[in-house]
Amino acid sequence: MTRTREHLRRVSTMTAAASLLVLGAAVAAVAGGASGRTADEKAAAGQAAKAQTATAKLESADDPKLSGSVTFTQLADGVRVVVNVAGVDKPGPHGIHLHENGKCEPDAAGKRYTSAGGHFNPGAAQHACRESTTHHAGDFGNIEIKPDGTGHLEVVTSLLSLGGPSSPVGKAVVLHAGTDDCTSQPAGNSGARLACGVVEGGGGH
Ligand code: CU
Ligand code: ZN
Numbered sequence: 001m002t003r004t005r006e007h008l009r010r011v012s013t014m015t016a017a018a019s020l021l022v023l024g025a026a027v028a029a030v031a032g033g034a035s036g037r038t039a040d041e042k043a044a045a046g047q048a049a050k051a052q053t054a055t056a057k058l059e060s061a062d063d064p065k066l067s068g069s070v071t072f073t074q075l076a077d078g079v080r081v082v083v084n085v086a087g088v089d090k091p092g093p094h095g096i097h098l099h100e101n102g103k104c105e106p107d108a109a110g111k112r113y114t115s116a117g118g119h120f121n122p123g124a125a126q127h128a129c130r131e132s133t134t135h136h137a138g139d140f141g142n143i144e145i146k147p148d149g150t151g152h153l154e155v156v157t158s159l160l161s162l163g164g165p166s167s168p169v170g171k172a173v174v175l176h177a178g179t180d181d182c183t184s185q186p187a188g189n190s191g192a193r194l195a196c197g198v199v200e201g202g203g204g205h
Contacts, residue, residue: 055069056069059104059195060194060195062194066085066088067085068197078157079162082152083153085150085151085195094142095175095187097140098138099138100119101171102116102169103198104198116172120171129142130155131182132182142179171199172197176190179191
């Protein structure tokens, strides 16, 4: 406290408004340090933060060597989506989306994963890619596959949240054989469904 008072004296030439801000911060810090409940609240917040991730593992009925992971992390005002894939035969851009049903049934060759349904679209938007102002919540655009068969994509979207009606949990991520043209309805003419993974909640679910 003594140091805080000295500090306040030192800043006494500052405007009254600024001094009040400093005093407010000091009071808040002391109150926080003295309260046991705040520690409990911190622990609860930690638990909540742990639950704020979800993951999907991509698998392909056509190509067993294909593997991939998708991680969803809750941010203050959106969700970060990180995709890593390997073992994809065709380099170049491949459409990747969150589809509305968390079902990755292999179905018949040539029309895999129809069980996953259409693009997740709680906002009733038109299909587009992530660069557009409006698009499906599930529109992640394309992931660029390198000549070695690997690809990495990071998307931050405000259209998803790990709680509530726009949660990706219980939906499915689909990697396509072709490129999302970002224009065609309802799915960007992205071609066959190459791989699929159901999104599951992490951290204590
Ligand atoms: Cu798709
Ligand atoms: Zn779409």
